Amino acid sequence: MDIRVKICGLSRPEDVTAAARAGAVYGGFVFFPKSPRAVSADVAQTLAVDAPVGLAKVALVVDADDALIDEITTKVPLDMLQLHGKESPERVAELRARTGLPVMKAIGVSGEDDLPAIDVYSQVADQLLIDAKPPKDAVLPGGNGLSFDWRLLQGRKYWTKPWMLAGGLTPENVAEAVRLTGARQVDVSSGVESAPGVKDAAKIDAFVAAATGQASVTG
Numbered sequence: 066m067d068i069r070v071k072i073c074g075l076s077r078p079e080d081v082t083a084a085a086r087a088g089a090v091y092g093g094f095v096f097f098p099k100s101p102r103a104v105s106a107d108v109a110q111t112l113a114v115d116a117p118v119g120l121a122k123v124a125l126v127v128d129a130d131d132a133l134i135d136e137i138t139t140k141v142p143l144d145m146l147q148l149h150g151k152e153s154p155e156r157v158a159e160l161r162a163r164t165g166l167p168v169m170k171a172i173g174v175s176g177e178d179d180l181p182a183i184d185v186y187s188q189v190a191d192q193l194l195i196d197a198k199p200p201k202d203a204v205l206p207g208g209n210g211l212s213f214d215w216r217l218l219q220g221r222k223y224w225t226k227p228w229m230l231a232g233g234l235t236p237e238n239v240a241e242a243v244r245l246t247g248a249r250q251v252d253v254s255s256g257v258e259s260a261p262g263v264k265d266a267a268k269i270d271a272f273v274a275a276a277t278g279q280a281s282v283t284g
């Protein structure tokens with residue numbers, strides 16, 4: 066099966082190179098100041114301009130106001146906007162119209178009760194990111210290395226919009242996560258780091274190889 070991988074939280078040129086070289090389809094830039102992976106619009110601009118052709122560039126924002134959205138979309142060549150806060154369906158539609166970009170809405174899941182939101186946001190978003198719900202006291206709404214019970218998604222492969230599985234994925238568990246959920250796209254951040262915010266090229270390579278079932282580019 067053709068599995069598409071997103072590596073989130075790229076903050077250095079070597080991270081972008083490692084993601085593209087390993088065969089990732091998407092690279093994410095985090096615009097959330099409290100994140101160890103946060104980048105400014107100026108840094109993201111350089112990373113995105115220099116990114117290899119073929120790596121789709123995704124801006125991750127959390128309840129961003131219009132001023133931040135305008136700054137990012139003016140400076141950074143982007144292929145998609147990822148909304149990782151409490152954005153309403155109306156705000157998703159508004160940002161889609163304002164930016165002209167496809168929008169992916171993150172949905173936090175910890176139990177059955179969280180699943181109806183997937184149908185709601187399917188009406189307005191271009192893609193969905195089904196992620197682990199963060200703990201109540203978490204500083205970050207994502208990128209916490211936590212997974213949820215993947216069995217919740219079993220038999221639920223046919224939402225009307227493309228979706229990605231995220232949350233606590235690693236080179237060791239991603240193949241099982243794909244098998245259980247039927248995900249065709251996966252997203253990872255802390256599972257391919259050697260320390261918070263520091264991407265590890267060997268782990269990126271191992272993750273993409275494990276997710277796609279293809280040989281690792283570094284052997």
Ligand SMILES: O=C(O)c1ccccc1NCC(=O)[C@H](O)[C@H](O)COP(=O)(O)O
Nearest residue numbers: 073100207208209210232233253254255
């Ligand atoms: O990664 C961050 O620092 C971050 C900060 C604020 C909102 C979302 C964030 N990350 C979201 C992602 O797209 C992650 O890839 C996703 O939550 C999975 O993270 P992980 O469990 O660390 O693989």
